[in-house]
Amino acid sequence: MKRAKNSYSNKLDKNSKKYFYKILAIVILLAFIYYIKIIEKLRIDTTFNESYKKFQTEEINEEIKFKKNNNINVSFKKCFQLQEYSKIRVIHFIITRFLIDIFSKGFPKKDYNSDYIQNGIRVMEKYLLTSLENQSCKDFIWILMIGNKANITYINSLFNSNNSFEKKILLQRELKNFLRNKTKGYDVLITTRIDYDDEIYYDAVNDVRKLININKPILVHGYNNGVYYFETNGKYYDFNYKHEQGVWSIFISLIIVLKKVNDAYNVYELGDHSFIKKNILSISKIFGIKELNYEPTIFDSGEPKFIYTRQNYSGSFNFTVHVPKISNEINFNLNKFYGK
Numbered sequence: 001m002k003r004a005k006n007s008y009s010n011k012l013d014k015n016s017k018k019y020f021y022k023i024l025a026i027v028i029l030l031a032f033i034y035y036i037k038i039i040e041k042l043r044i045d046t047t048f049n050e051s052y053k054k055f056q057t058e059e060i061n062e063e064i065k066f067k068k069n070n071n072i073n074v075s076f077k078k079c080f081q082l083q084e085y086s087k088i089r090v091i092h093f094i095i096t097r098f099l100i101d102i103f104s105k106g107f108p109k110k111d112y113n114s115d116y117i118q119n120g121i122r123v124m125e126k127y128l129l130t131s132l133e134n135q136s137c138k139d140f141i142w143i144l145m146i147g148n149k150a151n152i153t154y155i156n157s158l159f160n161s162n163n164s165f166e167k168k169i170l171l172q173r174e175l176k177n178f179l180r181n182k183t184k185g186y187d188v189l190i191t192t193r194i195d196y197d198d199e200i201y202y203d204a205v206n207d208v209r210k211l212i213n214i215n216k217p218i219l220v221h222g223y224n225n226g227v228y229y230f231e232t233n234g235k236y237y238d239f240n241y242k243h244e245q246g247v248w249s250i251f252i253s254l255i256i257v258l259k260k261v262n263d264a265y266n267v268y269e270l271g272d273h274s275f276i277k278k279n280i281l282s283i284s285k286i287f288g289i290k291e292l293n294y295e296p297t298i299f300d301s302g303e304p305k306f307i308y309t310r311q312n313y314s315g316s317f318n319f320t321v322h323v324p325k326i327s328n329e330i331n332f333n334l335n336k337f338y339g340k
Contacts, residue, residue, distance in 0.1 A: 079137035131199035202339030222249030226306035250306035
């Protein structure tokens with residue numbers, strides 16, 4: 001009987017040992033895989049950081065070169081400024097979002113679609129940057145804000161750098177601190193949002209400057225009168241889509257008096273078009289602003305002030321976008337739009 005018990009006990013011990021070693025082997029394997037992943041992540045992060053530091057250094061040098069080679073003050077002479085505000089320092093950022101992380105589910109997991117990126121840059125240079133180049137007032141810095149997962153060095157390499165205005169490419173997470181650092185010493189901060197495939201008429205920057213009022217701590221400005229342009233057929237159509245509760249515009253600007261608001265809020269923090277009115281009310285309450293100076297839109301009865309461009313994307317990626325009903329084709333004077 002004892003022999004049988006001992007035999008059974010030995011068998012249990014062997015099985016226990018066998019299971020123990022199996023579990024141990026699995027744990028070691030998982031630990032090794034985890035270790036490899038950590039090493040790979042560190043390698044990628046190190047490569048990215050080195051690449052990004054190099055990019056920043058090159059960009060600083062380019063900025064110095066830009067300021068030396070471009071007498072940008074000449075274009076500032078065309079910028080509107082009230083005489084009573086001649087000593088008020090104004091800084092204006094026009095911000096374009098591109099490859100933002102909230103849209104990244106539509107892209108391949110490993111990397112953004114290169115065809116889509118290249119086509120996006122093409123469209124950006126052809127439409128948006130051309131309209132910024134034609135601005136009567138170039139007293140602004142254009143920021144391309146890209147998703148934190150995007151390759152900033154690769155995107156920068158696709159740009160033609162020949163512009164008469166300053167431009168900066170930033171990761172999404174850097175925008176807030178960048179604005180805070182850049183606005184030191186300024187009295188008024190203007191941030192404007194415009195998508196990478198849209199255009200604005202030649203005096204748009206000046207229109208925003210005309211609204212500066214140091215007695216109005218927070219102000220929102222936009223346009224309602226514009227046209228659709230379809231790249232596929234080269235035709236223009238009436239733009240007839242409006243939000244009842246918010247602002248529907250291509251060129252939405254947030255103007256804040258920094259000493260009164262005391263923070264570098266940017267226009268994207270107001271949310272999408274239909275949330276802007278609600279969010280501007282919330283911000284006003286935070287800073288105890290009793291009289292709300294909300295100017296939702298400037299309703300234009302004259303020529304269209306923006307072009308909402310729609311184009312075919314090369315590559316497999318496509319946005320799912322609500323397309324408002326298009327009315328009749330219209331004749332559009334592009335030369336007048338560009339101030340020619």
